[in-house]
Amino acid sequence: MEELVIELNNIKKFYRKRNRVVKVINDISLKFKDDEILCLVGESGSGKTTLGKIIAGLIEPTEGEIRYNGKLLSQLKGKETKEIRRAIQMIHQDPFASLNPVRSVYQTLSTPLIYYKLAKDENDAKKRVLELLEVVDLTPPEDFIYKYPHQLSGGQRQRVAIARALTVNPKFIVADEPVSMVDASIKASIINTLKRIRREFKVGFLFITHDLALARLFGGDGKLGVMYTGRIVEYGLTDDIIENPKHPYTITLLSAVPEPDPVVTRSKKRIKLRSDDIPRLDNLPEGCHFHPRCPVFVEGKCDKELPKLEADGLNHYVACFTKDAREKMLGE
Known part of the structure; x- marks a missing residue:
């Protein structure tokens, strides 16, 4: 074959x-x-x-x-x-x-x-x-x-x-x-x-x-x-x-992954979302679907336009308007 x-x-x-x-x-x-x-x-x-x-x-x-x-x-x-x-x-x-x-x-x-x-x-x-x-x-x-x-x-x-x-x-x-x-x-x-x-x-x-x-x-x-x-x-x-996660959703998922060292897990920063509710697939929000939960969304942009999946570095693609999301969310 x-x-x-x-x-x-x-x-x-x-x-x-x-x-x-x-x-x-x-x-x-x-x-x-x-x-x-x-x-x-x-x-x-x-x-x-x-x-x-x-x-x-x-x-x-x-x-x-x-x-x-x-x-x-x-x-x-x-x-x-x-x-x-x-x-x-x-x-x-x-x-x-x-x-x-x-x-x-x-x-x-x-x-x-x-x-x-x-x-x-x-x-x-x-x-x-x-x-x-x-x-x-x-x-x-x-x-x-x-x-x-x-x-x-x-x-x-x-x-x-x-x-x-x-x-x-x-x-x-x-x-x-x-x-x-x-x-x-x-x-x-x-x-x-x-x-x-x-x-x-x-x-x-x-x-x-x-x-x-x-x-x-x-x-x-x-x-x-x-x-x-x-x-x-x-x-x-x-x-x-x-x-090197770049989308706020990916950053949030990674923040919830426990580390092998329990001391590191306890000290790991937890991401506070604006809402815990996942949008219904039959009633998706206007703009970026993650914006109702996103802690770094840009009002007037993220709630109005749907970002496309575009290159952000070599072999790395992200659908997000906020390019420095990780720094803002984790304080890096």
């Missing part, structure tokens, strides 16, 4: 709720290759999962276009559509809902192998399933292959879901908060499994999370997009954004 280049151009996703329009995704453009990693962070309801499903081809955008290797998704047919479906896989957030409860681990993992003719026969399929279980650290694999989801823990179920995504040798994986519903004690273990898979299989990732610490742990060498009310408000290299 050739290198995969994914392009999103002016993507919007709106839903109608009675007489109102709910703007879940509002004008997002991205371009990345299958060997890259992009972490998306933001509060619940910011549109991260919806964007992930659009990239995976599970839902269609209301406006805008998606291109794979320069070809419009809407124009792909037959074999090309099948190849894209195979190239981009998704790991869903909820391991309790994403696995069919009446199908064993073997049935779940062997079905795509047989459908895509990646296994010659039942024996070959079983051999491949056992290999996949070892890849995701479900060992010994013979203890898991014929179990059903209700016989597995939450972490084990999520590992099966990861193995399912790997069955068809994908080029790119959309991981939607893959550790948010597992025990804290095994989060790091699953993250390490995903990092190893990324290295060994040379697969790209869209890693969706609300936790900036997890984003840095998994994708510190990749790119980071910060989402707020359906828009990307800051975008660039992960380490650069975390070390």
